Structures are given as C-alpha cells and as structure tokens.
Amino acid sequence: MKIVIVGGGFAGINLAKDLAGNKNFEVTLIDKNNYNFFPPLIYQVATAYLEPSSISYPFRKLFSRTENVRFRLGEVLSVNMAENKVVLHNGELEYDRLIFATGAETNYFGMENVRKNSIPMKTLNDAIEMRNKLLQRMERASICKNSRERRKYLNLVIAGGGPTGVEVSGMFAEMRNGVLKREYPELSTSVSNIYLVDGGDALLSPMSRQSQEDTLQALTKMGVIVKLNCRVTDFIDDTVHLNTGETIPSKNLIWAAGVSAKIFEGMPAESYGRGRRMNVDAYNKVAHTENIYSIGDTCIQLTDAAFPDGHPQVAQVAIQQGKNLAKNFKNEQKGKPLNAFKYNDKGSMAIIGKNKAVVDLPKPKMHFKGFIAWLMWLFIHLMSLISYRNRVTTFYNWMTAYFSKDQSLRMIIRPDKRAKS
C-alpha cells in the first residue's frame, strides 16, 4: 500500500517511524526541508544559545536503515483526488493513502505591515534570520550617535504570550543583563526595553491560573514590560502601534501571536473548518474524502468528548495522532477494528529564565515552579530530541551556557543580503 505523508514534523515523523519496517507499506515522506526540527527550542536558536544542527536532523539519515520509507524533497502544489496523485513543484506521486501533516504557519491576521516588517518565529530559517537580524541591529546601535534612534534598534516588542513569547522574552531579559553589558561596552549607558504583548487577560492561556501568575511575576521581576489585553494593530516607520493607542519606538517586532493552517488546491472547500484546519473524523480521515487523512496542527477533530472545540495545537496531540493513525493503518491490514483518537494530556510547561519554569501536570493535578520545574523542563526537552547526537550537543551547550553564564554562538552567518537591517 502506497502511503504518502506530506510534512515531517511531530505528526508526520511519528506516523512514518511507526510504519517503518512493515513491508505492507511503501511510505514516501515529502517535506520542503531535508530535515526534521524541534520547534519547542527554536527560540534558543534565535537567541544564539543553540546551533541549528542541535535541534534538527536529516530525514535521509533518519530513515537510512528502513527500506520501506523513502524521502522526497518537494513542496506540494495540489492534489488530484480523481487520480489519487499529489502534485509537487518537482514532479508527482501516486498514493493509496495521502496524509497531510503540514502543521501551521504564521498568521498575521491580514496586517500587511506586520507581515512585511516583523520577525516570525515558526521555522528554523525564521530563527536563524532572527539571530542575524538582531545581531546586525546591535552592531548598528553600537555606532549610532543619536540616542532616540539607538533606542529603536534596542527596544524589543514580542507579540504573543504563549510559550514562545514567554520564553523568548525571558531569554532576552537575561541577555540584557549579562552578554549585552560585557560585549557591547558602547551601549552600556543605553536604555533597552523588552515588551511582551498579549490580547488575552493572562500569559500562557491554556495553563493553570497559578502558572500564569508565577510567570507574570517572574517576567516582571526580570524587567519585562508585560501588556495584557493589548494587541498590535500596525508596525510601520519603526513604530509598533497598539490597540490602546500607545506606540512603541522599535525596529524589532517578534511575531509569535498566531498561526493558521494552509489550503491545498484540489481539496474540497468543505473539508476545511475553523482556522483553515482540515475537518477530520475520529480516525483522522478528512471530511469529504475517501483516502486522505490529516494529523497534527493542520487538522481539527471535534469527536473527542473531552475537547469539544478541538484539541490544542501542541506537540503531544500531533505525536499521538501520528501514532494512532499508524496503528489504524496496521489494524486495517489485519482486518481489526480501528481506534478512535483520544488525546492523553501529559501536561504543559514553559521556561521563564535561568532556574525558573512552570509545569502543570493533569493526573494527578499538580503545579511546579522554580528550580524543580526548570529541571523538569530541561529533562523533558532533552529527551524529546530526535537523536543521541542532538541530545549530547544540546546538553553540552546548555551546560556551557549555565556555568559560563554565556554562550559563544553569536555569529552573523549567511545574512540575507536583500534584507535591510
């Protein structure tokens, strides 16, 4: 049976791995990158605490020992449902089962200036771009004679108070007090503010009240200016406009405020639901299709009684849906009944800074904060990395950063020459 998986993130990779070695399936994994990466840590690449290679791994190496899984570098342009073919920018592939595991992409809610001028935080390339841009702007600030102008280079505005927004603000707050002072003596008397802006009335909205409050308190203590019930409305002429009428002079708007799924040509319009996510049944089959499935952030499943509005777009849902679908494909082959998907919530966590994190566990319902939560965060993230190599280098980098209170990865490598700094 020809299985074609589009997208090698948490969902796609887990499906492929669980089908690997089973001769009944001839699996092709399509991705527009030649590597899998670990999104929870891209903010550490963006802030030069980890190398891109520490959180990514080439697909071809991942499947070099499994004969029934092949990799194909390509971007899906459309689906030909009548002929069971998927059309790529560089060819086409036939399928018996097609699976969309294409994740989500940054949503700017139609704000064209924000799209053009802000820094997204969704892909590994985004992270490298952010690292290069911010380092270049620091250099510009260091030779800037006008203090008003200089402040625009140094002020940081982070939109979106989810884990990414919280983690990146905490990281910047720590760098401001350490690295910046040591390595940019030219800027020692300059003011730089870090703003974290969120439309809701709490940070980390899906977490417990207690985690939200601990996080707000910790970030405020570190000097981050948190603005709740507040949205970015425009970003033009180096000025961030908020819906409260306030403006912040800054060249650096980091956009972690929303995601949206992608529409694929050839798929029935009725297959798409809220946020462009594909409507799927309890077995992740896409509505109005016969042999097309969707797993992870790109689908929405309204059949799980505990989650009447659909599951949160998090790694655990994607992983579990990938594994469940693999099981169902195997069950189908054996003539066994299929398993309806049921999400097993293992909890959620966010890191705020050195020695500080918050963790919520659902069963038994528990909350951790501070050093113990921070250790839990480190351990879980380290163990979730895809290979032994990535775990070793990440661990080494973290130890270096922790004990030397510093990191030496602040190289501007392959800056985009077309971009203005």
Place this chain on the structure above:
Amino acid sequence: MKIVIVGGGFAGINLAKDLAGNKNFEVTLIDKNNYNFFPPLIYQVATAYLEPSSISYPFRKLFSRTENVRFRLGEVLSVNMAENKVVLHNGELEYDRLIFATGAETNYFGMENVRKNSIPMKTLNDAIEMRNKLLQRMERASICKNSRERRKYLNLVIAGGGPTGVEVSGMFAEMRNGVLKREYPELSTSVSNIYLVDGGDALLSPMSRQSQEDTLQALTKMGVIVKLNCRVTDFIDDTVHLNTGETIPSKNLIWAAGVSAKIFEGMPAESYGRGRRMNVDAYNKVAHTENIYSIGDTCIQLTDAAFPDGHPQVAQVAIQQGKNLAKNFKNEQKGKPLNAFKYNDKGSMAIIGKNKAVVDLPKPKMHFKGFIAWLMWLFIHLMSLISYRNRVTTFYNWMTAYFSKDQSLRMIIRPDKRAKS
C-alpha cells in the same frame, strides 16, 4: 596610540591579541563579519562534517575582557592618507597606525563563466553555500530519470591541487562509498566521478616529493581521477572545459585554484606588487606610506633571505607576522630597536582521508604519512582552534564521524533562494 586593524584572520587576530591589555594602544579591529573563523577546516563545513560554529568565534566575545580592544563591523571602502582616516561603508575611523590584514580572495583569472557558475571555497559563507548547493543537487539527481542528466548532478570537478583541493576530494571519495550509498538508495546504480585538476606537475606543490607521491597514490586508490598539467579554461552549459581539449559533464565545479589580494582606494598604486599584494619592508610597513602596515596573505615581503620570492600564503606566516608587528609596536614605544621579520617554517601537512595524511617537518627534515601523520594533523588542527568550546565540539564531531563512519549535519539550511540549484 590609535591602532586600526582591518581584518580579523590569523594575522589580524594575533596582532590584536598581543596588543590586548597594553594601555598604550587603543585598538580597533574592523571586519566585515562579526566572527573569526579557521580557514583550514572550512572544507569540513562544506562537506557537512563540522558545523560553522565549531570553527568560528565572535570577535566581541573574544575581546569582551580586554578594554583596549574594540570591535567594529564594517567594510573598508578607502583610505584617506592625508588625514589618517579609514573610510568604512558605515562611518570612518582615525588612526595613528593602520594595518591591513585583509587576506586574499578567490581568483578566477578573468574567467567570467567560472566566476558565475563555480563554487568557491574561501570563506565560511562559501562553505555553507557549497553544502547547501551539493545537497540540493543530490536531491535533484535522486528524482532525475535521465542517466546522462543525472551524471551532471553527481560528477564533481575540483580545480586546484593544494591542501583544500586534496582534502575536499578525499572527503568526497569517502562519502561516495559510505553516506551516498546508504542515504540515497535511488542513486545506488548511478555513476559519479570525482576529478581533481591541477595546472602543475604535482599535487601539494610546496610539499616534499614524497608527500606529493603519497598523496597522488592515496587519492587514486580512493577512486579520485587526478589530472595534472591540466587547467580549466571554461565552465558553461554544465560542462567543464579543460586546456587539453577534454570536457567533463558536471554542474559542480569547486574552485580552489587561486587567490588574489584586494586593491584599496586611496593607497598609492606603487604600494602594490605581485598578485596585488602590498609590498612591505622587513618590518611589514607598506612601501610609499608612513604609518600603514600590512601582514599575512595580503602582503609580500622580499627581505627575508630564505624566501627571495616572498613567503608562502599560509597561516603560519600570517600568525608570525602579526606577533612580530605587535612586538615592534611595543619596542617602538619603549625606544627599543625593531625586529626584522624572519619566517620560522614549522612544516606543512594535508589530510587525504580517514587514517591518511602527509606531514613534512623542516627541522629535522622528516616526512610522515598514514595513520601517524593523520593523528598529527588532527592534533595540530584541534589545538589551533580559537576556543575551548570550538575544540570540544570539533573533537566530538570528529569522534562521531570516525566511529559511526557518518555524520548527521546534512541539513540544507538557509539556501540562497536566488541561486539556481
């Protein structure tokens, strides 16, 4: 005294380090990158055996604890000798002493098609570009149905039989027999040839006859097609043209065949000598200037009796000239006589493949090859890396590559979207 150093390679960095901490000197180091890198290992970045960060280090971190050395990101546009000012793309700086340590750049000998279509191997950005390009071409080859067309993607032509050319051909020969077979099953029956082309009658021209012969023999045994007394004359329509009339169908011409120094506006034309290198006296002062110096690959010094045609453009000359100049600046302050530069040749070496290298030592005159030479090469290169961190990560990567016979860094990261693959 205001010391302005242009270029933070081997020469510039050694001068800056030896002046660091001496309050008589106010040093500014200018570079167009914000990091120092280790050129002898860029071929390992290009072949995905090392990460860029393992062989590079940010200048600001390097000098974060030395108050009298400041870093300035910028490109030198011209020199105003009358006013003792150097003009950058983003401002200008005054100097009492100006030092050019700007190295050399790739020389295409006027062949415009070669410049446009070949892959250079001089900078860290070149190396990342090469990695991305070759990986993209492998992907293209893997979906190419036409075997003649596929061969163009897979054939590699390396121009220049110096250490870089030798090392990169050896690396490719090993990858072809290992990684390629495992990770690109689609290509298992395809032919890919590796050609190493050099205009001279031996590889590694400055090394001993014995090293040259050992190298030729080892590469030939590994399947590299070595063509001596042979030059590339054109590279067009995916075809490499040689002066022998022969043509090789290939999209991949790696250019390591020559370097040339750079001309700076405002410098007297008479200051430049052979290969655009600045003529310097025994103290590295540039001819026809009062307070401008030049060290490393970018200068030519005809005053060293042992080297009547000038020194070879190698790391050791650059390092020793940087150190000697620092000493002379200090001597000058103390009213002591200046030291004429004398090159102390510590020998030369090249790695050919796993367990294989050649090493020539001058005093006592000795030659090593095979495993012992390979260990010497590894040790010397490891110890020459700039920081403890770089040594650890490089060592770890080498061990991984050696024992697992593989490496997992083959990610296409930040490909240049403008480039055709």
